[in-house]
Amino acid sequence: MTETKAAQQVAADGQALFDQLISEDSRIEPTDWMPEAYRKTLTRQISQHAHSEIIGMQPEANWITRAPSLKRKAILMAKVQDEAGHGLYLYSAAVTLGTSRDELVLQLLEGRAKYSSIFNYPARTWADIGAIGWLVDGAAICNQVPLCRASYAPYGRAMVRICKEESFHQRQGWEILYELSHGTPEQKQMAQEAINRFYGPALQMFGPPDADSPNSQQSMAWNIKRFSNDELRQRFVDMIVPQAEALGLSFEDPDLKWNEERGHYDYGELDWSEFKSVIKGNGPLNSQRLKRRREAFDNGAWVREAAAAYAKRKAATDHALVV
Ligand SMILES: [Fe+2]
Numbered sequence: 001m002t003e004t005k006a007a008q009q010v011a012a013d014g015q016a017l018f019d020q021l022i023s024e025d026s027r028i029e030p031t032d033w034m035p036e037a038y039r040k041t042l043t044r045q046i047s048q049h050a051h052s053e054i055i056g057m058q059p060e061a062n063w064i065t066r067a068p069s070l071k072r073k074a075i076l077m078a079k080v081q082d083e084a085g086h087g088l089y090l091y092s093a094a095v096t097l098g099t100s101r102d103e104l105v106l107q108l109l110e111g112r113a114k115y116s117s118i119f120n121y122p123a124r125t126w127a128d129i130g131a132i133g134w135l136v137d138g139a140a141i142c143n144q145v146p147l148c149r150a151s152y153a154p155y156g157r158a159m160v161r162i163c164k165e166e167s168f169h170q171r172q173g174w175e176i177l178y179e180l181s182h183g184t185p186e187q188k189q190m191a192q193e194a195i196n197r198f199y200g201p202a203l204q205m206f207g208p209p210d211a212d213s214p215n216s217q218q219s220m221a222w223n224i225k226r227f228s229n230d231e232l233r234q235r236f237v238d239m240i241v242p243q244a245e246a247l248g249l250s251f252e253d254p255d256l257k258w259n260e261e262r263g264h265y266d267y268g269e270l271d272w273s274e275f276k277s278v279i280k281g282n283g284p285l286n287s288q289r290l291k292r293r294r295e296a297f298d299n300g301a302w303v304r305e306a307a308a309a310y311a312k313r314k315a316a317t318d319h320a321l322v323v
Pocket residue numbers: 053082083086162166
């Protein structure tokens with residue numbers, strides 16, 4: 001058998017096993033054969049997800065020094081650290097697909113990679129920290145719980161821990177808003193304005209409408225995605241409407257009402273032109289977010305150099321001990 005023929009045989013056997021594992025709803029491990037398109041899609045999705053966790057630290061980190069009490073500062077600091085941890089698990093999962101972490105980070109720093117458009121919006125008031133926790137982390141949970149069963153095993157495993165932590169994040173956001181909405185009229189007003197700002201962008205976190213989301217079909221066929229963008233968005237709306245009622249707040253959406261026939265809440269058309277513009281880099285804070293990330297990366301260069309020098313020296317010492 002020639003070398004090309006042998007390679008073709010390996011690919012055919014690999015594809016057959018891959019198809020079987022997917023049809024059985026089993027999992028693909030990093031050492032398994034997988035189609036290039038599957039590898040590429042996952043590398044893009046997982047690394048974008050990692051970038052979102054890392055960039056997402058910025059709007060909240062800006063509020064650590066201004067949080068209204070020591071307890072609030074401690075909680076917010078822990079949440080921001082959780083997000084850094086999520087970024088790290090996800091970069092580790094992405095690296096198992098064959099692209100180095102250095103390259104993935106470079107894609108972000110050079111503006112070649114996307115991250116969730118929600119993080120290009122500012123956190124203007126303390127109530128925005130509540131709205132981000134409740135609505136942004138809440139939307140993330142709706143999106144991510146089904147990803148715990150994603151066919152690519154390292155991604156699914158990372159998502160299990162991430163989802164547990166996201167539940168805390170959502171609760172702390174809801175609790176901030178609960179305190180404000182049961183405080184002075186000014187505090188309640190601040191909470192209402194925060195959710196007015198985040199309602200639309202949070203609903204857009206599920207991505208474009210199904211008819212406008214050409215890659216979703218393939219991701220569903222590969223058992224990466226389990227529900228469509230619109231299904232997940234609907235699930236989220238159905239969850240947050242009663243929660244908003246419990247807060248004594250409401251959403252600024254005249255079309256938002258219970259539909260008896262469908263057994264779901266109807267909601268208004270979202271501003272997709274704004275969504276596309278933010279994705280293209282024209283959101284309120286796109287350039288500032290990337291600038292900060294580049295500065296943080298440059299400021300951390302000495303830490304990376306010191307860690308690499310230490311690892312090298314330790315490896316040499318360990319080797320000398322073994323010999
Ligand atoms: Fe997170």
